[in-house]
Amino acid sequence: MSSSSPASRYTAVAIALHWAMAFLLLFMIWLGWNMDDNEVRYQLHKSVGITLLFLTVARIAWRLLNPPPPLPDDMKPYERQLSHFVQIVFYAMMVIIPLAGWLLVSISPFQISTVLFGTVDWPHLPFTSGLRQGNELLHGIVENIHSKGAWVIIVLLGLHVAGAVKHEIGSEDGVLKRMVPGLFGKTSPPSPPARGALVAFGSSIILFAIIAAFPLIGSGGASAPAAPAGAESAQGNWAVDYAQSEIRFTGIYDGKEFSGVFTKWNADVAFYPEDLAASSVAVTVETASASTGTKLYDSTLREGEWFSTAAFPAATVALTDFQSTGPDAYSATATMTLKGKEVSAPLAFTLTMEGDVADLSGSAVFSRKALDLGQVSDAGGSWVSDEITVSVSGKATRIN
Template sequence: MTARPSRYSAVAIALHWLIAIAIVTMIPMGWWMSDAIAEPSNQALAYRVFQIHKSIGFLILALTALRILWRLTHPVPALPGRMKGWEQFAARATHAAFYGLMLALPLTGWVYVSTGWAVTTDTPLAVATSWFGLFSIPHLPWIEHASDAVRRTTAWMAMGAHSKLAWGAIVLIVLHVGAALKHQFLDRDGVLSHMIPALPHGEEAGAAEPGAATRWAERLAGLALVAVIGVAFGLAARPAPKTTETAAASAPAPVAVDAAVAPGTAAAWTVDRAASSIEFSGTHAGNAFKGRFEQWEAQVWFDPADLAGSKAVVTVRTSTAKTGDATQEGSLTGAEWFDPETYPTARFEAASFKALGGNRYEATGTLRIKTATVPVILPFTFDEANGTAAVAGRLELDRTALNLGMTSDAGGDWVSKAIRVEIKVKATRAG
């Protein structure tokens, strides 16, 4: 028979306190952000807190899985022998309930964010999930790709269960802390020293190891508590059906590969990609953001003396949009934004040029993103010296006309409708 230790191992102690601190910080965070997200003045901070909340939730899930594995493979200290049978049963059942909660809380949160539905506004809100901005965490595909009605119902049920499980965690924490203090100051049996090595541990012989049937009964009792709370309150949180149904959009056909571009008659230019950029900017949750496209190609024929023969075609890989915020970048590649899996490129073609005086010009053309094609006018400056040209231009786009983010944010409550695009190009005359 394996000897029972007098204290938990260093790994078990570290996991216990890491998870405990994470859970304690998550509860007030969840309360605050749920209300703050509806206030415009708090929206930017609430958005950040939501991302931190999700990241800590996935950290708790990973640490809990590791802790369960460690618990199953390492013996734990015995309970004091003078504890009554029902007290030992309650202690082990409470521990089992804690394990269940530590799994159920992040899992219901994962289900909720995968729905892409905000219960605070009862509207779609597709936001990607990244772990502390380091890497993306995929949403559960069987939920993410379900119909609006299924995602909405699932969101309300998941959030209902999630919030009530949080209350269950508060109850268990109070019971757990109260029991630990009772053992330390009333019973003086050294139980608290199992998790706090600095405290002296009691010398009383441990309780006898419970039988297999008892152990399973204790575990099931704890897990049943979690299941009852989660299912009961989750079902109670189901929303009333809407009076109108959202029509399902048919899946668009993939974009065809662009045909070869007919060249203009003006001088051809070779773009120096390393010295050129296509950037975009706007506001998100009340804060300014700025991004860029890392992969794009440009074919340019331009001559101030031959504006009629001038032409420019720019093809952008929309999957390469970068803002420095992993959550924003993950959202931009979603189906309601750029959807690069279906539409890998955006295309700007300028076929008409106009001189505005001095080094200022204006290009008129079209911009295609996904299935939307809109007319655009791009004012720009052109300066040439020794066969090298510098071009700078900017324009403002209405993302609503391009069908970007229209499911979650048609009103511009989160992301500004107006998006500024700025180009800087360095090029040399070809040949």
């Protein structure tokens, strides 16, 4: 007697999830083998992995609320047991592998941010910051689970496909027609009514939203930058036009120039062309305001490996020792304090004045190594140049 009946058909949602996840899984495996030294593919690999993790959560919930149709009556007992075993291990691996990848990124000393599809900042797993240094054994174990787990998935895929094909062309009723929409036309049994969509997908979406909100919550709680040392005594006599001024940083990344700006900063300027010895400038920069135009870079710059904005929300720059070097040309010593490191570099700038309005343009070169920036992931400057140029330009009006 045939077991094909309305109850033997998977729901339309289960079918859609099955094929969407199958495609993403195959794509994920391909990315894993073809992403070395490719930043875009590496980020896409992480994005697809997190997507698969939450689709798996939704699919498990859907399966509990909408039990799958029974296997064909004439399947042998060992075949039934093997089928159930493959499904259980498959679901387990679909959870374990993405979690292992998430943990691997979280404990990596390189601290490269995860930005899902170039849009959503994805946090590291909590309580992993202390595992990023001196844990090569743990890193190796997690890396093996993640990479070798892909081969387990491939074997399971092979068993799954072989079993489906075998039962489709064998004497049994077949299972393939239950999962391929419209393939068999009128002979394909209809899908049964579905239930629990709000629970299955709502819970997964809510969980995703809560985790994705962690970086926003963290950034919202950051304290305001402290005033730079010496700001209280600067007695500023110039008002900076922040709308027409900027602080920019420039370097070389992967053989190409990159650049960014700090969008939040303030300066107390006391500059007297006729009395340079009495001049001083104190600048405070909110490090989390670094903007390069690429969300991945902005997020990575906030990590502990770079600006460590959670621990050091502000950097300061003090300009002293002003000298005249020519008509409208000056030099000064720029002392930057960042992540507890104090580094000085010469700053050359021009100042063109028309009445009480001045146009400024200048730059100084700082070493990443001296400021402890990127010294775990790229101490030798293979990817990011050690020398970073910090330039300032803009307008200011003399107020007294």
